[in-house]
Amino acid sequence: MSQLPPPVRRAQPQQQSAAAEDAVGFRPANKAGRKARISIQGVSGSGKTKTGLSIAWGLAEGERFGVIDTEHGAASLYAGDHGIQFDVLQMDRYDPRDLIKALEAAAKARYPVVKVDSLSHFWKGTDGTLDQVEKAASKYGGNSFAGWKDGTPLQNDMVAALLTFPGHVVATMRSQTEWVLQENARGRREPVMVGMRAEQRKGIEYEFDIAAEMDITNRLRFLKSRCPALHQQILERPDGARDIAKPVLDWLRSNPAQ
Incomplete structure (x- = not known):
């Protein structure tokens, strides 16, 4: 089941019509209008839902945002925490086409941010x-x-x-877990639950601008970040709005001199 077929590579046309060539034009690059795409993966209890909500709240800058909840109402337990306000769409079947419809509904409602909690269900959940x-x-x-x-x-x-949702996207994913022996503060080895790769199609992290993982101690490590301020950073019990959303917004709104 995990063995996937190779991607189909289609031959590129050798020549373009003159009309098509005339329609192509370069312009100065900038980040104007770009929205964040952030993923957080982690084991159960690592804090990814709470942290993801805090990030979404920071990105929304005080506006209500939308949460697509596959975790049986887990996100709603944090409603009002630190002032966080959001609307929720509960889902219990996880056909990828239903997530597309949910994203379309969120776009129609003009939510500035949508949080998917969690994206793993649309990979290995029912449907x-x-x-x-x-x-x-x-x-x-x-x-x-x-x-x-x-x-x-x-x-x-x-x-x-x-990727084409008109607002910011924050997605959480469950991690495949294993128990390993690690040395504790007293010098004794004890079993610790650690996360491996995300429960989604291999390589999903490439689709996000920022990908992070959290462990059972609520420690967040950035696996990938196009935002320079977060590159290779490790945060202990992060405040998502302050420590992640703010630098991301600052980065998206900055542009080099033209």
């Missing part, structure tokens, strides 16, 4: 991408590899909807 692949495989004699002919476009369309 998620992996379920869709299994269903499609029945058309190909039970061949799961062939089922990706249907599953891959669903996954790609969902990612495209996240």
Whole structure:
């Protein structure tokens, strides 16, 4: 199931029409209008839901934002915490096409930020991408590899909807977990739950401007950041609005002299 088909590479046209060439023009690059795309992955209890809400609140700058909740109302437990206000859409089935519809509804409602808590369900939850692949495989004699002919476009369309949402996006993801022996403060080895890669399609972190992971002590480490202020930073029990949202907004609003 984890073995995915190679991407289809389509040949590029050798020549463009004169009209198409005339329509192409370069212009000075800037970040005007660019919105943040942030992901947080972590094990259960690492604080990713609370931290993600704080980041979303900071990005929203005091406006209500939308939360697409797959975690049985977990996000709502933090409503009002530190003044955070948001509207929630509860989901219990996770067809990627339903996430696209939810994002369209959030865009229509003009939320400045949408938080997906969590994106992992749309990969391996009920009716998620992996379920869709299994269903499609029945058309190909039970061949799961062939089922990706249907599953891959669903996954790609969902990612495209996240990237084209007109506001900021904050997504949390569960981490695959393992127990490992680590030395504690007393010099004794003890089992500790650690997160491995995110429960989503391999390489999903490349789609985000900023990707971070949290551990069971609420320690956040940036795996990737296009925002220079956050690059390779490690934050202990971060305040998402102050420590993450603010530098991200400052970065997006800064432009080099033209």
